[in-house]
Amino acid sequence: MTRDLTAHPNREAFPPRFPAHPVAGLAGTSFKPAHLQAILAGPRPRGFFEIHAENYMGAGGPPHRALETLRRDHAVSLHGVCLSIGAPQPLDKAHLARFRALVRRWEPALVSEHLAWSTHGTTYFNDLLPLPLTEATLAVVCDHIDEVQEAIGRRLLLENPSTYVLYRESTMSETDFLHTVTRRTGCGLLLDVNNVFVSATNHGFSPLAYLADVPLASVGEIHLAGHTQQSDDEGDPLLIDSHDRPVADAVWTLFESVIARAGPIPTLIEWDSEIPEWPRLEAEAAAAQAILDRAGAPAGRADAA
């Protein structure tokens, strides 16, 4: 089985438009256009930036102009939010074509999507909705990932979700599901450590046990983000994956344990709501970078090259 988390047999050879900035061993942040001037005014950040694919599916205008500027100096990670890979219905071919066009146009170092769904019939719900974990859904998800990887000619990183409910019909654990998906499709994983902590709290399992079971060798990127707390029907804590505040201490601790075991995997700070000034977000990325640097140089991993 290949360990190169970016290569795919369908990868087409195009003359690159942008430099191939590295992501190996680096921390990055979500890219917010409002931060562009501050990013350009300061010392050039070492790390990479992640963009939500759907925000760049317009034909032109300021979003693409900003990205053109950013991409010259930085690696970009392309994070899809709406492919609805976890839906039972076929993928939206037009949307997949738009996703593929972005991969070509922006030459991202990393490409990812979610183990979730967001479209049923023709209705788009604008949320990452959960799916039952069964042999039947496993087969559909693998087919969809095959189709995406064929289309983009790249290896996809699949992100573990944060969930608030469980399906009564589920027959396997999320880590077993992800194991099998990576084995069958050759895709990699985007390990969202905050999502692990959120789901573990919401469903009463151990986040450390989850991290012990997840196939770390397949992880090509890590996400960290902040969450908020509500309460469930019984008054117990229910954590919400809100991306609107700093990363929680418990999540930093889990992140350190992952990096100590797996080495410095490219790591992204997500912040999508109540967005702070750039220096605050940059400081979160610097905190992640310090942990990655302590783990030393990437030990010959091809996944982030």
Next chain:
Amino acid sequence: MRPDPLPPTSGATYAADFSAALLDPGRETPPLVSGPASKAAAKRYAVYRNNVTVSLIDALAAVYPAVQRITGVEFFRAMARFHIRETPPASPLLIEYGRDFPAFIARYEYAEGMPWLADTARIERAWLDAYHAADATALAASDLASVPAERLGGLVLAPHPATRIVRSRFAAATIFAANRAAAPVGSIDAGEAEDALITRPELDVVVRRLAPGEAVFLSALCAGRPLGEAAGAALEAHPDFDIAAGLATLIESGACAPAKPGETP
């Protein structure tokens, strides 16, 4: 590759069962989900309901900030919630969402007292379309200057991809501009009909009021009619149409692009 994949829709009803109650507060929590150890899931499922509704209201608020400023936040969010339940997004591209919102506003009974609100919304929607439109070089004054005078009337132009025209029986362009600006909104005579031209020749979207006849003139040019015909149509509709001013608007606004090679006379 797996040798024998299951058909993609085999026995999977979870998406239908899960999504049915997302936008319908009258429905029960779907019985197919629970908390751990069969804990109740009403508040848990409500997280998804809330995420869907609030994020879509926020999406409409981002497209229609002037409408929200006019109505106030509470009125706007109630109106948006009705619209979302009636017309949820039919595409994963949220930049396309809300195209039906102006028409919804026009027949929303609580907005009857603001008959100009729908056209204000149409200008806001056009603003976003212009923002995301393909980049293109607009017609320059030198492009016109290079055409011999006797050929000017036969000149055919192409529409610039960002260009939109919104014609209103109300002062929608003035209302739009006042409610997109930081300054307090003064008194506006909403009853005066206005034509708005929305363009983005470079990075910034510009909305301007058109003089009488200019909307007909520019619409005809964008539809590919020769310049002489377009001016004639504008004069027919508005005898006070000023051709020189219309040409100046054409150049200043960047509403059109040079015709593709081979199409110039």
